[in-house]
Amino acid sequence: DTGVSQDPRHKITKRGQNVTFRCDPISEHNRLYWYRQTLGQGPEFLTYFQNEAQLEKSRLLSDRFSAERPKGSFSTLEIQRTEQGDSAMYLCASSLKDRGSNAYGYTFGSGTRLTVV
Amino acid sequence: KNQVEQSPQSLIILEGKNCTLQCNYTVSPFSNLRWYKQDTGRGPVSLTIMTFSENTKSNGRYTATLDADTKQSSLHITASQLSDSASYICVVSALNYGQNFVFGPGTRLSVLP
Numbered sequence: 001d002t003g004v005s006q007d008p009r010h011k012i013t014k015r016g017q018n019v020t021f022r023c024d025p026i027s028e029h030n031r032l033y034w035y036r037q038t039l040g041q042g043p044e045f046l047t048y049f050q051n052e053a054q055l056e057k058s059r060l061l062s063d064r065f066s067a068e069r070p071k072g073s074f075s076t077l078e079i080q081r082t083e084q085g086d087s088a089m090y091l092c093a094s095s096l097k098d099r100g101s102n103a104y105g106y107t108f109g110s111g112t113r114l115t116v117v
Numbered sequence: 118k119n120q121v122e123q124s125p126q127s128l129i130i131l132e133g134k135n136c137t138l139q140c141n142y143t144v145s146p147f148s149n150l151r152w153y154k155q156d157t158g159r160g161p162v163s164l165t166i167m168t169f170s171e172n173t174k175s176n177g178r179y180t181a182t183l184d185a186d187t188k189q190s191s192l193h194i195t196a197s198q199l200s201d202s203a204s205y206i207c208v209v210s211a212l213n214y215g216q217n218f219v220f221g222p223g224t225r226l227s228v229l230p
Contacts, residue, residue: 004160033218042206042220043161091160106151106218108160 004109006092012115013082020078021112025094029105032075034067035091036060037111043091049075050097082116089113119144121209121221129227134197138224140190140207148210152181152192155204155223164192164205197228 005024013019025032031050035043046065047057051072061067064082069075079086090113095106121142130136142150149168153161165174165181167190173182178201180193194201207221 006160035220040223040225042222044220045218089158093160107163108153110160111158113158 004092004094004107006090006109006112008112009110010113010115012117015084015116016081018078018080019082019114020076021090021092021114022074022076023092023094023109024074025092026096026105026107027073029094029096029107030072031095031097032069033093033095034075034077035093037089037091038087046077079114082114084116087114087116119209119211119219121207121219123205123207123221123224125224126222127225127227129229130197132197132199132228132230136194136197136226138192138194138205138207138226140192140209140221142188142190142207142209142219142221144188144209144211144219146212147185147188148212150181150183150190151208151210152179152190153206153208155206157203161206194226197226199228199230202226202228 007022033048034046037043045058046061047067049069052069064080067077089111091111092109124139151166152164154164155161164176164179167174167183169185178195183190204223204225206223209219
């Protein structure tokens, strides 16, 4: 296992188009997180899954954004009708959560850089 | 409100010099604090993680400290190298807080030859 993988690394799209990103977490991790990061800022939380259940969504996740993790393994993040303001780095992370509140092995992927023109 | 603040916002130092980055947080109840290094265009990479009972942890030339009473942490970089140029992000985890992690805005470090 080589860590958290994200695909594609870079995506350039025209305004109004739909885009989909994929994240493959570390195989034994049950939690998967999506973040958005703009230049010079820290990552902003979008949503996270525990197994296949989407447990929390940020108010940043507008109706144009949807995330899925259908089998509790990989996840997809789709942005519909992209806008220039969607241009950012989209980061995925995964962790293993125990029965308490501890999250182990929290690891980021390399991110997908989206540019909307 | 759970928040993490970092200072300075940016820092420029000469190669070989030491520097210290600061992180203040109001996250409660506290679980752990992590420092990440993020190279431009890459995902963050973990440097250190500290729990409530730990007040210092080292990873090579990186040494993190934690004062849980004052809710402050620092990351000290010794004998800086050009490859240390990156953003350094402080992330605090709260117990029983949804997705758990509160991110600081990062400190942008530039190491010049």
